[in-house]
Amino acid sequence: MKKSLKLTTKFMLGIGIILLCAAGVASVVFYEYMKDLYIKEAYEKTDLVLGHIDATMEYVRDELRPQLFHALPKDEFIREAMSTSFVNKGIMRRFDKRFPDYIYRRVAINPMNPKNKADDFEADFIRRFSVTPFAKGGQGGLRDRNGWKGDEWKGLTTKGGRRFFVHLKAVVMEEQCIMCHGDPSYSPKSLIQRYGREHGHYWKVGDVIGLESIAIPVDDTFYQIRRVAFSLFLLGLTGTVALFFILNYFYYTVAVRPLKRVSSFFKSIVSGQKGLDVRFDVKGQDEISEVAESFNQMVSHLKKSQDERKEMEEKVRQAEKLASIGQLAAGVAHEINNPLSIILGYTRMLTEDCPANEQIKEDLAVVQNNARLCKKIVEDLLNFSRQTNLQPVKADINETIESVVSAMEGKFRDREIAIIRNYDRSLPVIGIDVDKMKQVFMNLLMNSFQAMYSKGAINISTRYDENTNGVLIVFSDTGCGIPKNIQHKIFDPFFTTKEPGYGTGLGLAVTYGIIKEHRGEISVESEEGKGTVFKIWLPLKM
16 A cells, blocks of 8 residues: 555645645736737727827818819829728828837728739728617627627737737718719719729618728737746746745644644653553643643543552452452351351350369460460351342431431440541431441441550441442541551451450451442541541442
8 A cells, every 4th residue: 555645744745736826816817907908908008009090081081072072173083182982091100100009000902903802801891880870789788708889890810920909990981981882973073983883883872891800910919928937937836846845844843743742742652651641731821722632631641540550449349359268268167167066155154064173264264265266267257158138128327327326326425535526417318227327337336446545536427429429438546556557458358456355356347348239439538647437339220
């Protein structure tokens, strides 16, 4: 497979193509604009020239010719002064010498002078003028898309391999021209003698007899415009290249370099070079900063997930440990319980039947007390390992706690230990196995009691947690606290910091198991010398 382009390369290629296209489009637009501007200027110039021609012909027709007709003998016609076409051609020959780029022609389909005969291109337009009702539009009409406006046509055409702008105007027979171009019987004799009767006669008023045109070659001008447009394109291309590199540098500085920093940071996290407790230094408030901040949040969530996971693994190990130890404890307890019962039975019998020997009685009392202690340990083992079904009922958690506290409060009072109650009286009822939960609360109270030698306080609080839809129960004491290095072991079976004979190490393990049976959570926070806090969360619905 072909290696895909990087995002930066794609972006810069896109920018380059856009800029190149923009330079090309600008050059084309400039060329078309300048061409249209030149054509518009050509329109105005040809209008000016044809206007001058019309003015000259009107002067000959309306002023000079009538005066000469009165001054000359009958049938005399001086073409140099009386023929509008001849006078106009004479003037335009001088005009052409001064402005050789302008090509003027006045032609007809059947002219008196054969030199003025229209070529095929001109003859075609004469015929088209003949069938065009230009008289209705007049000079004030709008030019259509094909260049027609009344008795005129303007546009670009090609003749002899060259392009020209051509302005054509129809020559229409008028009343003043009928004397020379109508019935030859009425034409001046000098005109008939020079040109004959076959050509240039028999026209009627309103007939299109020819046209006059001005043509301007445009190839050189268009070439110059193209050169300028191409020069502008090259200039634009140069500017585009320069702008491309400027944008490339700017884009690298503003976007690529920060993105590379972010990417390098990401890779260091993924590769394990950095832990999940690091943060990417976010500066500014742009989109890259938002991405980096989002990544920081993601890393923070991953860190919590790795921890909300290690904790779960620890709980799973704890549960598996409890299960395996529970099975072992159950077997051991059953095996030991029967011999202990026999020992206690025989020691009781011996105590009752023995002679009045105080030393023997004291020895038997020692055996009996130690047997009872062993039996208590066996009972704790059986309670820890016993797999009983929960019998949950709707109960008030505050009343359940208070029933245990009330029963033990006198014992606490003897040591000047205060019990502070902070119950949430608005707690909803909750489904629990009341007897088992009382055992939990008794274990926690006894744990706090044994952590305080005299004077202190135990704070018990309850509240409803809307976020988790559960009840939070907190037992906090001012006791000696639990060393940091053993806090993770306190829920292990048989683990205890008490002196031998003062605890089996099963109380918190049993508590942990009961809370788990209720699908709850229990955690501990403690600081040595300052006290311990046990937190219990129970779901509102099991």
